Amino acid sequence: MQTMTIDLRAMGGLYEATASVREPASPEELSALFQDAAARRQRLTLIGARRSFGEHFLPPEGAEGVSTARLSGATRLLSTEADGSIWVRAPGSLTFEALHREYPHHLPYHPPTGDRISLAGALVACAHNAVGFFAEEVRAFRMMTPDGAVHECHAAAPGIAGELFRQVPGSFGALGVILELELRLFRVRERQRAEITVLEHCPTRGFTALERLEAVYRAGEYPLGRGLFFLGRRGMSVLLGDRIVMPEPHDKAAPLPLTDDSTRRNIVAQGIANRMPGLVRPFQGLVLKRGRRFHAGLYGFTFFQRSYDRAYDYLASPAVLPRMLRALGVDPRLTVCHQTFAVPVERRRAFLDMYFDVFDAYPELEARLEQQDLIRLPECAWPLHAAHGMPGGAYLLTVSMSVRRGQPHEARVRAFLGEVSRRAFEAHGVKVLLLKQAHCEPALLRRMHAPFIEALGALKQRVDPHRVLTSRMLDALGL
Numbered sequence: 175m176q177t178m179t180i181d182l183r184a185m186g187g188l189y190e191a192t193a194s195v196r197e198p199a200s201p202e203e204l205s206a207l208f209q210d211a212a213a214r215r216q217r218l219t220l221i222g223a224r225r226s227f228g229e230h231f232l233p234p235e236g237a238e239g240v241s242t243a244r245l246s247g248a249t250r251l252l253s254t255e256a257d258g259s260i261w262v263r264a265p266g267s268l269t270f271e272a273l274h275r276e277y278p279h280h281l282p283y284h285p286p287t288g289d290r291i292s293l294a295g296a297l298v299a300c301a302h303n304a305v306g307f308f309a310e311e312v313r314a315f316r317m318m319t320p321d322g323a324v325h326e327c328h329a330a331a332p333g334i335a336g337e338l339f340r341q342v343p344g345s346f347g348a349l350g351v352i353l354e355l356e357l358r359l360f361r362v363r364e365r366q367r368a369e370i371t372v373l374e375h376c377p378t379r380g381f382t383a384l385e386r387l388e389a390v391y392r393a394g395e396y397p398l399g400r401g402l403f404f405l406g407r408r409g410m411s412v413l414l415g416d417r418i419v420m421p422e423p424h425d426k427a428a429p430l431p432l433t434d435d436s437t438r439r440n441i442v443a444q445g446i447a448n449r450m451p452g453l454v455r456p457f458q459g460l461v462l463k464r465g466r467r468f469h470a471g472l473y474g475f476t477f478f479q480r481s482y483d484r485a486y487d488y489l490a491s492p493a494v495l496p497r498m499l500r501a502l503g504v505d506p507r508l509t510v511c512h513q514t515f516a517v518p519v520e521r522r523r524a525f526l527d528m529y530f531d532v533f534d535a536y537p538e539l540e541a542r543l544e545q546q547d548l549i550r551l552p553e554c555a556w557p558l559h560a561a562h563g564m565p566g567g568a569y570l571l572t573v574s575m576s577v578r579r580g581q582p583h584e585a586r587v588r589a590f591l592g593e594v595s596r597r598a599f600e601a602h603g604v605k606v607l608l609l610k611q612a613h614c615e616p617a618l619l620r621r622m623h624a625p626f627i628e629a630l631g632a633l634k635q636r637v638d639p640h641r642v643l644t645s646r647m648l649d650a651l652g653l
């Protein structure tokens with residue numbers, strides 16, 4: 175089995191580690207690695223496609239990494255349904271990009287917006303898109319737990335396999351390695367496009383756009399995506415609604431920026447937006463006029479953050495332009511502090527009022543604001559997700575601010591997000607998602623996620639009694 179020392183960098187440029195990483199190439203090698211680790215009291219951290227923004231795949235002091243990249247295998251078509259959707263069985267380490275190469279006429283339901291994320295990484299993070307959870311269309315998976323057992327997990331499975339099926343989404347590599355999973359993909363027809371319509375562009379005060387989002391959600395309109403963007407501090411709100419259309423040849427809808435295949439141009443646009451977010455905002459306001467429609471290819475629309483994902487690789491590469499930029503002092507990292515809050519539906523207005531009140535005490539951060547978006551998700555079936563138990567579903571507010579690492583404004587952004595986290599949890603039962611970065615006091619995070627820690631801890635005790643699996647993120651939660 176290969177062992178190497180690797181520099182691991184989390185997306186978003188804030189966290190990194192240098193660690194010894196093992197790379198098993200078969201379930202047998204993985205099983206031997208687990209056995210050996212238990213005997214040596216060696217702790218291990220699972221590493222997928224390394225697209226996490228937090229410390230989810232970074233080994234704590236003394237732990238080793240286990241890359242899942244070589245635990246590959248064939249992808250198989252299981253069945254084709256009457257509506258053209260298909261069920262496939264795929265290796266957990268496969269990325270959405272690689273899956274699409276195998277099934278170019280199909281797309282997954284509710285994947286995250288970066289295509290170089292692994293299927294297993296998306297499942298254990300309980301990833302979502304703007305309308306649902308990725309786990310909803312995964313009907314089974316095979317998992318090896320650190321005790322060496324292999325479990326066929328599905329909803330009706332008895333005993334531990336059934337429990338794993340329910341608790342793996344949101345467990346962040348604490349329970350075992352997903353070797354394979356079965357997921358459904360929907361059929362994309364030749365001329366189909368995503369149509370994005372600006373439903374509202376109005377002042378945030380009064381929350382007209384927020385209530386329209388709730389109405390659109392309840393009516394089931396725009397099933398492809400619904401998102402509310404807050405421009406600035408209680409500035410304008412822009413509500414977008416997305417659906418699949420078959421446009422006529424003369425349809426004049428504009429192309430949606432960042433969704434086409436001009437990766438290098440999109441990386442440049444991302445780089446500018448990250449470094450000068452304040453400059454970009456007026457353009458957003460001008461382009462996103464009420465009633466305006468945009469079209470995009472369905473792959474580019476689904477994975478619209480793929481250029482952000484590729485930016486570091488390009489900007490750190492030996493190509494001429496990146497070399498020149500680096501010589502001029504441009505940092506290849508597009509560093510962001512970001513965090514997502516899960517908000518009970520009935521507290522949406524009170525929470526947003528409080529959020530913007532806190533923001534008023536940090537006015538200098540408005541210039542660092544990259545994105546502030548709100549989505550409305552249905553009730554969450556996955557017990558380890560922060561939105562679980564919120565009646566009727568939840569709103570997710572994601573705040574993303576561009577920072578330069580180590581500069582005083584980074585500490586201010588963290589203080590801002592930390593203050594919102596504390597007040598929002600105490601006053602409104604709002605929780606910080608573990609999926610992204612968490613900028614709040616560790617004690618508060620543990621209090622907020624006490625049910626998660628208890629449930630995951632109890633199951634872990636049964637499948638990982640030697641506590642082999644860990645990560646910096648799991649360590650912070652005391653797991």
Ligand SMILES: Cc1cc2nc3c(=O)[nH]c(=O)nc-3n(C[C@H](O)[C@H](O)[C@H](O)COP(=O)(O)OP(=O)(O)OC[C@H]3O[C@@H](n4cnc5c(N)ncnc54)[C@H](O)[C@@H]3O)c2cc1C
Nearest residue numbers: 222223224225226286287288292295299301302346347352
């Ligand atoms: C550009 C971009 C856009 C994104 N957009 C979204 C979004 O829209 N919605 C959303 O929900 N998330 C989004 N994410 C976050 C992403 O879905 C998660 O961070 C995901 O967990 C990353 O998975 P990964 O394959 O990169 O694995 P890693 O980052 O390497 O690891 C993630 C976690 O999975 C565990 N793990 C990895 N492989 C396995 C395995 N085979 N079995 C068990 N555990 C494993 C690791 O221990 C770790 O806890 C985005 C990320 C990026 C970079």
